[in-house]
Amino acid sequence: MSASFAPECTEAKQKYDDCFNNWYTEKFLKGKSMQNECEDLWIEYKECVEANLVKKGIKPMLDEAEKEAPFEKGGVPLDNSDEKK
Amino acid sequence: MKLFESSCSFNYPWSQVTAANWRKYPNEKSTHVVAVDVLRREVHPITGILRSERLITCEQKIPKWIALMVGGQIRSYVREVSEVDPVNQTLTMRSCNMTMNNILSVYEVVKYVPDNESPFSKTTFEQCAEIKAYSTFQRLTDKIEEWSIERFDSNAKLGKQGFESVLKIFSENLNKSGKLIDEYSEKLKASGKIIDGYSDKASVAISEVGESLKTGITDTSSLLYKTKEKIKHQFFGN
Numbered sequence: 134m135s136a137s138f139a140p141e142c143t144e145a146k147q148k149y150d151d152c153f154n155n156w157y158t159e160k161f162l163k164g165k166s167m168q169n170e171c172e173d174l175w176i177e178y179k180e181c182v183e184a185n186l187v188k189k190g191i192k193p194m195l196d197e198a199e200k201e202a203p204f205e206k207g208g209v210p211l212d213n214s215d216e217k218k
Numbered sequence: 219m220k221l222f223e224s225s226c227s228f229n230y231p232w233s234q235v236t237a238a239n240w241r242k243y244p245n246e247k248s249t250h251v252v253a254v255d256v257l258r259r260e261v262h263p264i265t266g267i268l269r270s271e272r273l274i275t276c277e278q279k280i281p282k283w284i285a286l287m288v289g290g291q292i293r294s295y296v297r298e299v300s301e302v303d304p305v306n307q308t309l310t311m312r313s314c315n316m317t318m319n320n321i322l323s324v325y326e327v328v329k330y331v332p333d334n335e336s337p338f339s340k341t342t343f344e345q346c347a348e349i350k351a352y353s354t355f356q357r358l359t360d361k362i363e364e365w366s367i368e369r370f371d372s373n374a375k376l377g378k379q380g381f382e383s384v385l386k387i388f389s390e391n392l393n394k395s396g397k398l399i400d401e402y403s404e405k406l407k408a409s410g411k412i413i414d415g416y417s418d419k420a421s422v423a424i425s426e427v428g429e430s431l432k433t434g435i436t437d438t439s440s441l442l443y444k445t446k447e448k449i450k451h452q453f454f455g456n
Contacts, residue, residue: 134241135243135251135253135254136252136253137253137255138252138253138255138273138275142255146255146256149256150240150256153240153256153259154237154240154241157237157240157268158233158237161261161268161302161304162233162236162237162304164266164304167261167263167266168261169259169260169261175259178256182255182257191273191295194295194316194317195257195273195297195316197316198297198314198316201314202297202299202312202314204258204269204271204299207269207299207301207310207312208271208297208298208299208300208312208313208314209312210314210325
């Protein structure tokens with residue numbers, strides 16, 4: 134299982150990944166659940182990641198990338214919005 | 219700007235391919251991908267589409283002097299946004315490099331959909347990348363783009379075989395236990411035979427050239443630096 138970019142987040146990440154992978158195959162793909170059921174593990178992992186994105190100076194790069202290709206648009210760059218979905 | 223397109227098919231059902239996709243790293247061969255992090259993940263309440271944003275961290279073994287030139291930066295980062303539509307059965311991944319994108323920017327779209335003819339047993343993979351190099355010398359820009367495309371092409375072919383081996387082990391585990399086990403990477407290591415014959419850089423790619431392009435970016439930027447230095451030397455001496 135892959136590590137986190139911040140070593141101190143790896144443990145939380147792996148716990149979350151385990152839960153997610155199981156949810157993905159057992160529930161999501163089978164149409165049994167639309168709710169991501171790994172919420173608690175996710176919150177713990179996410180807090181760790183967010184703090185480290187700032188600490189390691191990655192946050193500004195991500196903000197820029199998000200502006201150019203918003204998450205809500207599925208990562209399609211704004212200057213490329215005619216791309217067929 | 220240059221475009222690269224390729225497609226192929228995998229002999230596994232779409233659902234297995236998409237599940238294996240989340241578990242691709244680490245693997246012995248693509249050691250340059252040192253971390254994969256999920257930044258955001260949501261299920262759309264109406265469409266049911268699962269959207270994820272990930273940060274992929276790569277570490278290249280590049281010569282120290284090049285590392286110094288690029289500001290000591292050995293780590294490179296790629297942002298990827300993916301969408302899984304379980305109703306229409308599509309997995310789309312869009313990725314962009316965030317580091318060194320002043321030299322070379324690559325925007326890649328990868329799609330996995332059930333095969334037209336055998337939708338229950340095969341999955342079609344389509345990939346398209348837009349490669350833009352930035353340089354004050356047009357000829358150099360062209361050269362770098364051409365070189366990147368060539369690299370993309372060779373890595374795409376080998377990458378397909380790499381993903382095949384991950385899928386094979388993954389589906390064996392699936393059949394054996396009826397449940398997905400997360401030890402396929404261990405097995406991958408053990409079954410060196412399967413992945414014999416590809417270079418590191420090839421299996422780096424594991425199918426989407428997202429991975430191989432990350433290697434390409436670092437390589438290309440070092441190439442660019444070297445060439446720039448040469449040009450400087452020719453024109454200005456030293």
